[in-house]
Amino acid sequence: MNKKLFTLASTATVAAVALAGCVETKSDVKENDSATTETAGAKPVIELLGMASSEQDMNIVRDQLVKNGFDVKLNIQPDYGSFTAQQDAGNFDIAISSWTTVTGNPDYAVRGLFKTGGDYSRTSDETVDKLIDEASTLTGDEAKEKYKELEQALVFDNAYIAPLYISQKFQGIYKAEVNPDTVRLPKSRAQAWETISFNDEGKNASETLVLHQALASLTSLDPVKANDGSINTLNTNMYVRLVNLSDTDEVVSEGSLSYDHAVAENNEEYYFVLRDDINFAKVEGEKAVDTGDLVSAEDVVFSLNRAKDETSVPDHRTYSIHENIDTVEIVSDITSLESVKTADGKSVLEELSDELPAAISEVVTDEKDVDNAAGKYQVVKLTTPNPFPQVLNYLAHQSGGIVSEAAVSAVNTFDVASYDPNTDIAYGDQSTVTEGASYANHLAASGPYILVKKNDYEATFVKNPAYQAGTENEPKIENISVRFIQDNDSALSALRNGEIHVLQSVPETKTDVVEGDENLQLKTADSNAVSYLLFNTSGRETAKSADLRKAVLHSINQDEFISYYQGKKKPAVSTVSPLIDTGLKLEADSKKVKEFLKAYNESK
Incomplete structure (x- = not known):
């Protein structure tokens, strides 16, 4: 029986996204003069941390903050390791972060991120802790109301995060060789390999299916020792x-x-x-x-x-x-x-x-x-x-x-x-x-598969011969290579050339390239990936003042992100948003920004 039990919503990978080499660039956007005037001339300096791969998001955030009377310093890091090093050192006021709830349940969307002592938490708030624990035991409408209370406390009452958007999934398939109907695109779980088949099923035993991931260094092949994009799939x-x-x-x-x-x-x-x-x-x-x-x-x-x-x-x-x-x-x-x-x-x-x-x-x-x-x-x-x-x-x-x-x-x-x-x-x-x-x-x-060997170029997998043999779940393809290509554009080029057969993450700005190629097919699905600004709650002014954090929060205009990504993003409130619609919504509000900045300056 295909048993379907309670999940409050849907369910990846933990991924805090950030930016590279400490660079500071000047915005071309003019600031809102009235914002500066009505906050007694104060211009708080906000250091924004992120990775080079998120530089466009950083630029949008910077411009929105500059418009509302902030000075912004960009701290752009080249890769995730450099980003986390900067984050751990506290060299930021806000950081471009993201989270994908790969388990499909809202507790995973908040417990490790925001509960005191959580694996990735920089928050310590008894009210937030209590709401997370209470919500985890509830179902249906009761759960929805409790998660609404949690979002209110997390985002609007305390501004521990500022939401940017919910992403969608875009998958590219080299349909000239691989049967698109056999390639799944789940909302939450990692890519499932056992269903994939070549168009010519006779090739399943002899040809190698080539997949892709960006990270070549694998944290651990012991499933309890790692929880990141290098090994989840x-x-x-x-x-x-x-x-x-x-x-x-x-x-x-x-x-x-x-x-x-x-x-x-x-x-x-x-x-x-x-x-x-x-x-x-x-x-x-x-x-x-x-x-x-x-x-x-x-x-x-x-x-x-x-x-x-x-x-x-x-x-x-x-x-x-x-x-x-x-x-x-x-x-x-x-x-x-x-x-x-x-x-x-x-x-x-x-x-x-x-x-x-x-x-x-x-x-x-x-x-x-x-x-x-x-x-x-x-x-x-x-x-x-x-x-x-x-x-x-x-x-x-x-x-x-x-x-x-x-x-x-x-x-x-x-x-x-x-x-x-x-x-x-x-x-x-x-x-x-x-x-x-x-x-x-x-x-x-x-x-269904076991890793045979790897190098800096690829990881080689072969079919487990004793995995549900003779059933519909028996793996179709014998040999799989996971090619390591860090650059998204290079990965897309490899897909178009047939060098890889499935590109699990096609950038939103390149979906038209896939749709326009007769050898490729684009698949689209909702996801549980949310991008947000994480505030530094230790040692910086953002840690001392909720008013300062709220001023940043209400400077964020999600419509501008959605417009830049050609409508391929959705509004968010928190990491729970793709799972439960609490009815809350963040609105950009320059009037509130002025009020909170004024309160912040008066309290100094």
């Missing part, structure tokens, strides 16, 4: 999860490790009946081989326990995503599935029993006893300390990927507390798959 296709997101952000069992899943009526217990047609793959002689090791409930328990434990691996990047998991266990008594009811009054056993190879006659705790055809299944039970239906969205995140307990334990023999990256090798270290003297591929993939 790669790890999503290397590790299967308990559930997936559909292209429209519904939580489904389709294409996952579970045949089906069920939620107890208390929204604190979650059950998954596992399939037995996925084994781990490993690499031998640059080929993928079936290890014969079932991706089992034991591996699920191991994987999710380490996912939620901050101390399980050095430099754990994703534990906060799974902090609402309380326990993970293998069900040993079938009668317990009969006694627990779901919200529609069925027993969990009934809910899990739809469209299985055979009816559940026995639940087993040892993978050696699994035999779905004979009615013997493993069932995993997960609990949360409080009602938290959004936990399912987090399980669909790449960090919820199931790893091999045996393979990971064999590599991670070091003491986590004393881990030394100069001498210790952790599971998923990119050096172990990089061509050269360091190559010692130890990966064990539970997903």
Whole structure:
């Protein structure tokens, strides 16, 4: 059964976007003379941080601020690493930032970004923290109202961020070779490779599908140790999860490790009946081989326990995503599935029993006893300390990927507390798959593909021969190359020349190029990507004065961004905007800017 359970909206990658080499340029836009006059002649200096790739957005923000009586200093950084270094050093008042909610649920859109102590948070506000926690337990209209309260506190009451726009997705396909109907463009989840096919299906076994990503340095191939654009798509296709997101952000069992899943009526217990047609793959002689090791409930328990434990691996990047998991266990008594009811009054056993190879006659705790055809299944039970239906969205995140307990334990023999990256090798270290003297591929993939090797030019993947063979979810293409091309224009040229087959992110300003090429097809979809200004709340004037932040906030005119991008952007209020329409709206208002600047100057 293709189970569709609650997701408040739809669901990528964390991406704070920024800019390069400390450059200051002068705006051609004349400032609003009355703004300066009515704020006692004060001209606050605002340092705007961003990356070179976002320079046009920086210019628009600068011009809007200059019009409203600010002086603006641009701090443009060449790449994401340089940007984050500047951000961490506090060398900014506002920073061009962006966030994509790759899990399709609004809690992920705010918890790590704005809750005190969150992975990416620069905010510490008890009211905001309380609203985030309260909203996470609600559904429907109640959730909508609570997220409206959160947006009000986050944006309008305190101006911790200033929204710019919501992006759309534009995908380019080299239709001369690849069947566009087989290439998915989900709203939130990373690109799914297993469905893609060449027009001539006979080529699937012999030809290499060439895909693209900008970043060549991979943070980690251990799914819990990274959460960024360098590995999200790669790890999503290397590790299967308990559930997936559909292209429209519904939580489904389709294409996952579970045949089906069920939620107890208390929204604190979650059950998954596992399939037995996925084994781990490993690499031998640059080929993928079936290890014969079932991706089992034991591996699920191991994987999710380490996912939620901050101390399980050095430099754990994703534990906060799974902090609402309380326990993970293998069900040993079938009668317990009969006694627990779901919200529609069925027993969990009934809910899990739809469209299985055979009816559940026995639940087993040892993978050696699994035999779905004979009615013997493993069932995993997960609990949360409080009602938290959004936990399912987090399980669909790449960090919820199931790893091999045996393979990971064999590599991670070091003491986590004393881990030394100069001498210790952790599971998923990119050096172990990089061509050269360091190559010692130890990966064990539970997903449709496994990474064989990489260099600065590309990463090479091959099909997992033991991934749902003979089903509709079996990968179509044997060999995939992910080509590393940082420059967008170069990537687009490679697509037009047939050097890559799918360009997942076509710039808004270049969609006409794709549409005008007879060899290409453009696909468009909504996304959960929001760009916004992040205020520095430590050490700068923006940290001391909400009035100053609000003056910046009400200087932002989103219509100008939408016009520049030829209508291919949408208005935003917060990172929740693509998921829930709270009814709030940011309006540019020069009168409010003057009032807030005046209040700021009088308080100095």
